[in-house]
Amino acid sequence: MSNQKIWFVTGASKGMGLLLTKLLLNTGHKVAATSRNLGLLKSNVGLENDLFLPIELDITNSRDVKLAINQTVQYFGGLDVAVNNAGFSFIGSLEELTDEEFRKALDINLFGTVNVIRASMAQFRKQRSGRVINIASAAGYIAGLNIGSYVASKFAIVGLTEALALEAKHLNIKPTVVLPGSFRTNFLDEGSLNYAKTPIAEYESADTYRSYAERAGKQPGDPQKLALELVNLANMENPPVHLILGPDSFKMIMDKRAQDLEEFEAFKKISLSTNFE
Template sequence: MSKNKIWFVTGASKGLGLVLVKQLLKNGNQVAATSRTVDDLIKAVNDDTKRFLPLAVDLTNEASVQQAIEQTIEAFGKIDIIVNNAGFGLGGSLEELTDQEIRQNFDVNVFGTLNVIRKVMPYLRKQKSGHIFNIASISGYIGVGGMGSYCATKFAVVGLSEALAGEVEPFGIKVTVVAPGYFRTNFLSSGSVMYGKNQIEDYKAVREMKYFLDNVMNGKQQGDPEKAALAMIRTASETNPPIHLLLGPDAYKMVSENLVYLQKEFGEWKEITCSTDFDK
């Protein structure tokens, strides 16, 4: 396991972020953790040692992110591992969701992640080491009706992570995009999933999906968040960590099946696909 490392974890007052921070502190790491409300973070983590640095950060504000990075460097001397975990789900068909709702979803899930990356990279480049974990979702590999905005943000996180991995490899920096399946956190019931205010009656399937998540799936997810946190800590200690890390048998099954479907569809339409070059 990766011990005595300095971690910077966003969205740490609940869910997987909170579980990860507690595991890291238990294992002897130094952890800077962020939340919009620092009092909630302090209460949730319940650690008064000097190894824990709670920070109130607005991830959509570059100055706030810069200050948090500087405070971490000042407190611990460096940063080894960054976990861009903060984000929220947005449910509703794309027709129902407003421009403001979707932009807010992107501001936190995508641009908040980019803000952290931009502000921490000068330090990582200088020390020629580091590992960036970007938390995506199986919804970053599979489009799910009724969660189009959320899927779009997570597809973006997967894409930017792939690009970033190639960009920072010459500096000795690793990048891993993590795609969890369904884990038994409070993600579905803690305000981390919001729904568009405008509801169109025709979208019955969207309402059914919301009912399923709220009343059938919530509290019965098979994934153990403690094991997810340990899997990430283990991955951080690997010499050659993966760029893509699926977490959970459900994630492995769903993403693998989708790859098979895509390969089949590409093959079926190969003739049209390959018909677009200039004639020789």
């Protein structure tokens, strides 16, 4: 195929990563797909051919990530698109989460993304081309109740992508942060939700847990359409730095930005009062 690309996709054994991997393979792309569980990855993809390179990987291990990227380049002869899809979330207030729990969320969502970007950049610089697609969330702009660690990581992914866009522009490397709304994947299924181990009654995090669980299977977003838009994104000559996907995400983000502007204007006099006279 004329637009065949070499992709590196994290978190590919289930959810959005699995759908994207299958779509890419079915349309003739070359895919290095990673998961902590190699057997599950191979079984769920259900395909074995020269276009598919399954890799067992803990994205929080920077050395292993570098080895995985190098393996991809050696096997396929290059790398065109790195997709940071792997994600993790604890439900729990900031006070409820232990240091270990909070750091785990950031290790996977943020530092795992940083590891993949850093490992990919050497090849992208060599080629003077490359795409980085960072999957964030509407929560990259909007705080959600009792998901502070997830929100912190996704806000960071937005800023990280903006910084990378500035750093890599002259190298023809084009990053995009994708901000999906609620799509019908297994992210809200019982096996994917993680609850703080030391709950505090005043925060009612258990109610938050149930509210998320009750949305499973009822999300309005079509994940197949999301996967297709990620492929389209990689083919754009001038991709956006930010791509909102889903009417719900678009409305929430625009409403939040309007609220921010209203607050900024309300306190503008104070903001402008701090220079030397």
